[in-house]
Amino acid sequence: MDYGSIGFQAVAAIIKIAFMILGFLMPLASILTWMERRQSSMMQDRLGPNRANIGPIKMWGITHFMADALKFLFKEDYVPSKAHKFLFMWAPIMAMAPALIVAAIIPFGPPLCWGELFQAGAVCSQPIPLQIARLDIGLLFYFAIASLSVYGATLAGWASHNKWSMMGGLRATSQMMSYEVTMGMAVLGSFLVFGTLEPGAIADAQTRILSFSHFQTSWGIFSQPLGFILFLTAAIAETKRTPFDIPEGEPEIIGYFVEYSGLRFGMFFLGEFLEIVTSSAIMITIFFGGWHWGSWLDNTLQAHLPNIAFVLVMFALWTVKVFAFCAFQLLIRWSLPRFRSDQLMRLGWQRLLPISIANVVATALIILWAQS
Amino acid sequence: MAVGVKVVNRPGSLAQQAYLPAIAEGLGVTFRHFVKNFFGNVTGMRKKTDIVTIEYPEEKIKYPPRNRGLHRLMLRDDGQVRCVACMMCPTVCPAHCITIVPEEAPDGRIEKRPKIFEIDELRCVVCGLCAEACPCDAIRMDTLDHAKPTTRRADGILDKEELMSRGTTSTAIQGGVGAFWREKVEGVPQTPPSGDVFPAGLPTGPTPVTREPGKGS
Numbered sequence: 001m002d003y004g005s006i007g008f009q010a011v012a013a014i015i016k017i018a019f020m021i022l023g024f025l026m027p028l029a030s031i032l033t034w035m036e037r038r039q040s041s042m043m044q045d046r047l048g049p050n051r052a053n054i055g056p057i058k059m060w061g062i063t064h065f066m067a068d069a070l071k072f073l074f075k076e077d078y079v080p081s082k083a084h085k086f087l088f089m090w091a092p093i094m095a096m097a098p099a100l101i102v103a104a105i106i107p108f109g110p111p112l113c114w115g116e117l118f119q120a121g122a123v124c125s126q127p128i129p130l131q132i133a134r135l136d137i138g139l140l141f142y143f144a145i146a147s148l149s150v151y152g153a154t155l156a157g158w159a160s161h162n163k164w165s166m167m168g169g170l171r172a173t174s175q176m177m178s179y180e181v182t183m184g185m186a187v188l189g190s191f192l193v194f195g196t197l198e199p200g201a202i203a204d205a206q207t208r209i210l211s212f213s214h215f216q217t218s219w220g221i222f223s224q225p226l227g228f229i230l231f232l233t234a235a236i237a238e239t240k241r242t243p244f245d246i247p248e249g250e251p252e253i254i255g256y257f258v259e260y261s262g263l264r265f266g267m268f269f270l271g272e273f274l275e276i277v278t279s280s281a282i283m284i285t286i287f288f289g290g291w292h293w294g295s296w297l298d299n300t301l302q303a304h305l306p307n308i309a310f311v312l313v314m315f316a317l318w319t320v321k322v323f324a325f326c327a328f329q330l331l332i333r334w335s336l337p338r339f340r341s342d343q344l345m346r347l348g349w350q351r352l353l354p355i356s357i358a359n360v361v362a363t364a365l366i367i368l369w370a371q372s
Numbered sequence: 373m374a375v376g377v378k379v380v381n382r383p384g385s386l387a388q389q390a391y392l393p394a395i396a397e398g399l400g401v402t403f404r405h406f407v408k409n410f411f412g413n414v415t416g417m418r419k420k421t422d423i424v425t426i427e428y429p430e431e432k433i434k435y436p437p438r439n440r441g442l443h444r445l446m447l448r449d450d451g452q453v454r455c456v457a458c459m460m461c462p463t464v465c466p467a468h469c470i471t472i473v474p475e476e477a478p479d480g481r482i483e484k485r486p487k488i489f490e491i492d493e494l495r496c497v498v499c500g501l502c503a504e505a506c507p508c509d510a511i512r513m514d515t516l517d518h519a520k521p522t523t524r525r526a527d528g529i530l531d532k533e534e535l536m537s538r539g540t541t542s543t544a545i546q547g548g549v550g551a552f553w554r555e556k557v558e559g560v561p562q563t564p565p566s567g568d569v570f571p572a573g574l575p576t577g578p579t580p581v582t583r584e585p586g587k588g589s
Contacts, residue, residue: 042409043402047425229392335402336395 003114003126016132020103024319029273030065032326036273037064039327040334072266080161080259087159092257092264095152096271098145099278105138106281107131107200109291109315110298113307120310121303130291130311131200138198139187142282143180146238149275150176153240153247156268157256168255171341172247176238178348183234185356189227189363190220190286199282203290207298220287226359228287230352235279236332237348239272243336246344280325284318288325291318440500440513442520443491443530444538453536454510457484461502461511469495470502486532493519494528509544 002008034049038061041048050061057063079088109130116122135141150173157169191197193216194205202220210218221228237244248255257268284290291314292298302310339347387393405422412421426433435441446454457474475487496519503513515538522528 039406041425042413042423043406045405045409045422045424047413047423047427331399331403331406332395335398 012128013132016130017104020106020108020132021100024108025100025103025274025277028277028319028323028326029270030069031062032273032276032330033068033269034062034064035327036330036333039330043331043334069266072263075262077262077264078259082161083259084159084161087155088259089264091152091156091159092260092267092271093152094155095149096267096274098149098152099271099274101145102142102278103281104132105135105141105199106278106285107203107290108281108318109311110302112311117308118306120306122307129200130315134198134200136196136198138196138200138202139191139282139286140197142199143184143187146275147176147180149238149271152268152271153256156260160256160259162259164253165256165258167253168247168249168258171249171253172240172256175240175244175247175344175348178345179234179237179244179352182230182348182352182356183238185353185360186227186230186234187286188360189224189356192360192363192367193220193223199285199290203285203292206289206292207295209289209294219289224287224359224363226355227363228283230356230359231283231286233352235283236329237344239275239279239329241272241276241329242333243339244344245338246341276326276329277322280322280329284321284325288321291315291321293317435516437514437516439516440498440503442493442513442515442517442538443496443502443535444512444515445489445532445535446510446512446542447536447539449541452479453485453489453532453539454508454542455486455489456482456508456510457486458507460505460507464501464505466499466501467495467497469493469497489532489535490529491535492529494525509542 038048038050048061049064050058052058052061052064052067054063054066079085107130111124111127111129113119113122113124114126114128116124116126153172153176154169157165157167157172160166190202194202196202196205205217206219208214208217208219210222215223240247248257257265260268293314298314301313305313409421409423412418413423448454455472456477457472459472459474462468462470462472469492471488471490471492472486473488474484477483477485479485498513500513502511519528
């Protein structure tokens, strides 16, 4: 099969998709379900789940996520008699699928040099970008797909024929629609700085961690600090987690998945953690240089390691970044109290949105001034 | 407006209204705890962490000495059961969990002894009235243990041998000596001080614990 043929590209894409989903997203999201409980307990001076084991393999209880999956499998799959059967069945898929689809645009490593796989410091003649889809609309695709996950929550709330889940679904709708505006505005600043919406190109533009002489090539967090905070806030609101967890609202309405049990609930549960992983990966792409770790480390590794080893090392380092960011999101979730529904709306529309617009205007003016 | 809304203007600086400094401070607190507990736990130095969890089956907290736990039947000096089947404890038991079938005792000094002595630990409400009612220190609840979980209901009923297996000899004098046995044994005057049931100088029970008001028990 020749490089560049349709068949080659199709096989490469399928391998990349399979690797991304089975080798990265699903394992990390599954481990996060355990890590959230373990990390939160460590933060609260407890021990947390540390008992699950496969024979002698205990590993601090990391196998709890397998035990959870097994438990979900054997639970009763309950469907309320007045529920809309079809939508009730589809809602968990609608909640989980967007998080997986979004992963298509995430660059997760330097390009693989087909033909120079074992050559150090190669100039790629036949590069395979480690990104499932290089879309010029990139981040717009992210917003389009991520906003589809609101259907999961809304349909689950409506199809359950339960007023509490209905309220949860409505809350989810209003919250996610409000914060998407801020999210888009926050990214607009980065778009102005990097001049592209393609995540791979955005990541490749951030070759230095912090450079004052070539400021536009340093990590996005330095050129867009306010944009990062706004995007992070909106991204947490999009994942519907504390301090923005009113759609779930454990103390009063339980939320849009109150009628779900077994694996269907498990899909909502896993979908939430998938969203954490993908939103962390997107934030790392825009604000923390994607797979780049500064020009010195990148260039040294590229010059001294064979291409395939370089790619693997950079993928591992990128995973470290994503993992650390997921842990940071868990830290936030277990430190902050919840907003009330009206406070949430006020924060979104009256605070974050004006600030994000001001950020865009200020960024545009600075770039204009720098160019003239 | 259908719903009355009262707007409360809370004064606050820009830093307070922006939430961010307070959020950073809060994250710092939780992160400090996480680091301390995580590394203490990984390196096996649990003593240096703040973790308060007791890992139950492996670690146990000792119950306080006045805890009412699993019953036991005390023994005479010769190893026989102290119980004289006086039926005080099944009479006082509010849960009717004690079954005693008496029989003639071969020892001439006492009349009866229990042929069957069964306690249904699944029914027991752990009130401690049986141990209080017992006139000869035969039944006690001071094992600092609790009824073991069982897979069959029948296993929750403890028989005489099971109850005696935890028994020890009592410091109280064996029955059949009569009233004012302490005086008889220790040779102190037989007439008790008026107005006091217990002779002076004898222990009257545990020292009362003084509690601060409002602290609860």
